[in-house]
Amino acid sequence: MASLIDLANPTRFMRLSGLLLPWLAGAALLLLAVGFYLAWFVVPADYQQGETIRIMFVHVPAAWLALMFYTMMAVSALGTLVWRHPLADVAQKAAAPIGACFALICLLTGAFWGKPMWGTYWVWDARLTSVLVLLLIYLGIIALRRALDEPSRAGRPVAILTLVGFVNVPIIKFSVDWWNTLHQPASVFRAGGPTIHPSMLWPLLILATGFTLLALALHLVAMRAEIMRRRVRTLTILEAERLDRLALQGVLA
Amino acid sequence: MSDLGPHAGFILASYGAVFVVLGGLIAGILLDHRAQARALDALERRGAGRRSGRAAP
Secondary structure, three states: OOOHHHHOOHHHHHHHHHHHHHHHHHHHHHHHHHHHHHHHHHOOOEOOOEOOHHHHHHHHHHHHHHHHHHHHHHHHHHHHHHHOOOOHHHHHHHHHHHHHHHHHHHHHHHHHHHHHHHOOOOOOOHHHHHHHHHHHHHHHHHHHHHHOOOHHHHHHHHHHHHHHHOOHHHHHHHHHHHOOOOOOOOOOOOOOOOOOOHHHHHHHHHHHHHHHHHHHHHHHHHHHHHHHHHHHHHHHHHHHHHHHHHHHHHHHO | OOOOHHHHHHHHHHHHHHHHHHHHHHHHHHHHHHHHHHHHHHHHHOOOOOOOOOOOO
């Protein structure tokens, strides 16, 4: 079993992730296929929401993944700042666009659910607003990273911004408990167990697992691409230095 | 599921949004991975990074 220290070696990470990826992607596609079949053809219409319950099956996993990927980024930020883990910055950079996409999906699907159920696409409710802030933080982190193109210079400021932004994660989670919100309270991860009927809960959990495996597979591919990008950058610099030396030798000869 | 009812447009729009956003994300990541792999391969074929400076056999 490879330890985190072993995985810190980019070469070993490339080899292990290459072995893991087909299984991860295959399991994700299988679970998504089963989950969508159940969500569309087996789950009955809700007695209050009617057929719009189908939106929940993509909205809820997207919300969970938006929070999960930010938490992963915060752990990676600690890895960068505290342990100087070689792959922590790579993991953080690769996670940001994935988390941002799930936050965007969460907001869009929530708006499409909100219009028929609440009569409006958007309200400045604590849960909705804090998720919008999460998306803006994601975009801010991506923008800061792009503004500082050299990886060694970008890692620390991005890690600090990520940790500062992490305060928003518990605010999102508990916003429905702390404030009187239009958004409903937690119905799956709550004290006393889920309040969703098993006929809807199981398809939701299958889809959430499928989306999670898909997101992790994408994260591994993005990390592999980032490792290669840094290797390309290093080799390009080395080659330029070598050509400079050769040119200089030619001049001196 | 036979009929999505009066809110079919909102349901289909939600799944459409998921398809577009996730499809774009997947395509972007895979294309970037392929581009980096090709760039790295081209550099290694030129012998970049080798002490000898000779191209890979």
